[in-house]
Amino acid sequence: MNDKLYSITELAEEFDITPRAIRFYETKGLLSPQRAGATRVYNYRDRARLVLVLRGKRLGFTLEDIKEYIDLYDAERSHSDQLAHLMLVGRKRIGELEQQLEDVQTTLGELRKIEAEARDALKARGLDPEEAVQNLGRKLPAKAGV
């Protein structure tokens, strides 16, 4: 059931990125799909890797970081040195992410406070906050993406 195959544009559309980006990740060693002739063909594992890449990006890691991270999954667990190295790199990343977790939580707290204050201030003026937000779209020149 996991034998489904994907074209490059299918993946691109699914994840809202460009084929160019996907090819670029390949040149960086993050993906290595099969080929049918010259055409790239992605299987379920390739797709899973792409998911990891995109999540890594959302977390602000560089593609090189992400490669190192992905390699943790595929690392040989044959030599003890490999295993020790796995632990070492894993711990480093864990440390980084724990810091990031703290940052995210702090910032979320601050933002929620700001939003709540703004909402209260609107209510105090006898306005419906949701309505006020809606109205912005009509007054302003239309900002973000359809």
Added chain:
Amino acid sequence: MNDKLYSITELAEEFDITPRAIRFYETKGLLSPQRAGATRVYNYRDRARLVLVLRGKRLGFTLEDIKEYIDLYDAERSHSDQLAHLMLVGRKRIGELEQQLEDVQTTLGELRKIEAEARDALKARGLDPEEAVQNLGRKLPAKAGV
């Protein structure tokens, strides 16, 4: 008690960045210290802003994102439109960060699993994991920072 002033190098050293970076943030409108003649002088508020900038960076935001975010703090809360806008932008960021929170937690979980597995595998070979990690430093050409 919060009237302490800082030179650019003091801040740079405290946060382990370069003066060049701090000046760069200023050109992007993220900081606006006073001047004593031509020399930049930073007060407590400037320093607090810098902290926000650096945290934003750790979260993977662009400097432009960070500017928008910082501006939320200083936004006028006089007009209702401003308040509604504040809510809108705040919610957008909150959404992003909630996604990021999920990403961080997922990735942390995966990494902890990998690290634990590596540790168990080493133990199963009768090795002390900590020792094995230590030994890496002596065998390998010395990789990361001091």
Added chain:
DNA sequence: CAATAAATTTACGCTAACGTCAGCATTATG
């Protein structure tokens, strides 16, 4: 006050992560 040391501006350089052609081959379709 002469000699450093520290700051400033200006400007060019560099890397990451793609975007954007160009030119060509392959595949799909009316």
Added chain:
DNA sequence: CATAATGCTGACGTTAGCGTAAATTTATTG
């Protein structure tokens, strides 16, 4: 089968975020 549509490989262009060097004040210190 003519014509799109899709894909491939270069190769150059672009933006963000500083690094680095040069030339020039400004500050500090023996």
